[in-house]
Amino acid sequence: MHIVTTIAGSDSGGGAGIQADLKTFQELKVFGTSVITALTAQNTLGVSDVLPIEVSFVEKQLKALIEDFSISAVKTGMLFSSEIIQSIARILADVNIPLIVDPVMIAKGGESLLQQEAIVALCSYLLPLATIVTPNIPEAETLTGRKIKTFADIQDAAHTLLQMGVQCVIIKGGHLTDNDYAIDYVFFEDGQSFSMQSSRIATKNTHGTGCTFSAALTAFIGRGFSIKEAIVEAKKYIQLAITYDLSIGNGHGPTNHFAYQKYKESCEVIIHET
Template identity: 40%
Template sequence: MTSGPAATSGPAAPAPPRVLTVAGSDSGGGAGIQADLKTMLALGVHGMSVVTAVTAQNSTGVHGAWELPEAAVRAQYRAVVDDIGVQAVKTGMLASATLVETVAELLATTAAPAVVDPVGVSKHGDALLAATALDAVRTRLLPAATVVTPNLDEVAQLTGLTVENEDGMRRAAGAILAYGPRWALVKGGHLAAHGGRAADLLTDGTEEHWLRAPRYGNRHTHGTGCTLASALACGLAQGLTVPDAARAAKAYVTGAIAAGFALGAGIGPVDHGWRTRA
């Protein structure tokens, strides 16, 4: 006589859309691949990862970072894409010119949309990209992107432009598009203006979409950029157009920012599971 539930047979459930994050690890769990995978789970896709670097990180800052070898990054990517397949790829911290060039090459071989978050510094101001890698980002990575999602600090780093208003965001988007991505999503959350609204600009040089949401006073916003880019990749993997995916991602990250919580002695993370607790 046997005990326990009876075995059932039948076809396996269909796999959900698959999204691959190529990024650094945040040991504090608020940003990097940890934030990406939480976002992907919350939005109903299967998340997979290529770790590019390991950071010793908490709510007060980045206390150490170690880049992985090119061979390790390439092997992780090929293992996932060649066997499991992807419907979208999101990139984050790439650390060095060598890894930027490697990832750009890999993206060029992958028939899936790519969302590039050109991570330069952490929320705490710690450098996450070598200065020597900027040219590789401009000339190799951005041309491989479907959408690039720079904040205003990253715009300045990549283009030299200082943005102070919405007209400046338009000029910044044009400068980013000149490097070759199909779309630029310039994030204006660092602007003090806009009457209590956080405004982002999505454009392909022809269409222009302004994404506006309430600005919250919550200081616990660690992982915002990673979360937005990952949510955008999820929407693309689910078959949304770039504008619709961006709008959905903006709505998700706005709720996550509103629900961000204190953790440790510094800046806490956004809440990736806010919809389950709403």
């Protein structure tokens, strides 16, 4: 049995965070374990409150898992504070486990989920340990301190992140809306790169897309897929989850974590080697 871990915040609405990660893990047939960094009071309309977990208790959760389980991949999501980031990094630095970092910063409704000083800690302590980092355009801009408008900007941002020690950078292009396609760009530390193109879906139900994509990626890495195979399959997972949304709630609804198993044979992702 492949065992994976998510280190993230709880979403009481069930569409993102720990809940989305565990649903994705279950669908992709890995055993999910979790470390909760914060509790949120939220639904599809937004986040009304955040209650961070004490750093010492975050540490105890993670240490308890490492002591007992043979974990094949770890992902991080909402980490909230620099203190939590540094404590997690200290523990993960002593273990040899693939690490997928989803740099969660802003909720769909615009609420901040990462304190400003935590961004420096993320770049200084956690990214040097990361196998893969999965920012969207606004997150990549924040991490690198540069605006992203063109493919050249995306390349520059990716190279900046690689220089921080990350082995692979996926910059998700959903926020670039100048064509009918959503294109994600993948860059490796050895200079290789490729992009993934899929149809852009007209829907407001995209709550938890970043969490779900990175959780799927973690599951496939945990199952032993190569990094490229895991990235492409995770892209299919989230594409189907968006395409066949559940249409629940009155705001930005969740994606459909159940869609992949039913529709995966019909999903097309076009790969462009660059």
